[in-house]
Amino acid sequence: MNKKETWKRLVDLGVVKGKMPRGKWDLIGAYLSTADLISANLSEANLTGAKLSHADLYHADFSRADLTGADLSTFGDIRCDIRCRVYTIDIPLQI
Numbered sequence: 691m692n693k694k695e696t697w698k699r700l701v702d703l704g705v706v707k708g709k710m711p712r713g714k715w716d717l718i719g720a721y722l723s724t725a726d727l728i729s730a731n732l733s734e735a736n737l738t739g740a741k742l743s744h745a746d747l748y749h750a751d752f753s754r755a756d757l758t759g760a761d762l763s764t765f766g767d768i769r770c771d772i773r774c775r776v777y778t779i780d781i782p783l784q785i
Contacts (some may be wrong), residue, residue, distance in 0.1 A: 691729040723761075758770060 691699070697710035705720050715735040723741045729749040736756045743763040 691731055691750070693731050696731045 694710060697706065697715075699722075700706045701719075703706075703721065703722070703725055705717070705725075706715075715732070717735050718733075718738045719742055720737065720740045722745050723743045723744045725742075725745045727745050727747050729741075729751075730747075731751045732755050732757050733751045734755060734757070735752075737752075737760050738756050739759045741761045743761050754766075
């Protein structure tokens, strides 16, 4: 699925509205639990705090996406073959 098709899927799910933005997508806190995201192209999207539990992520592309704090619970129980290159960022611990 290309970016345009993925955006349409997100519109159909009621997660986003309007035309597809240029550049990175802001999907902070998006509710995508149980969503059919098979082959979705979410590369470079900001999915910080997104709810992805029980979503079908088969062949989804999360390359360079920010999944910080995203809910991927039951991730091991779902059919999954994602292309995911998640980069970690060192955040200083404040005590």
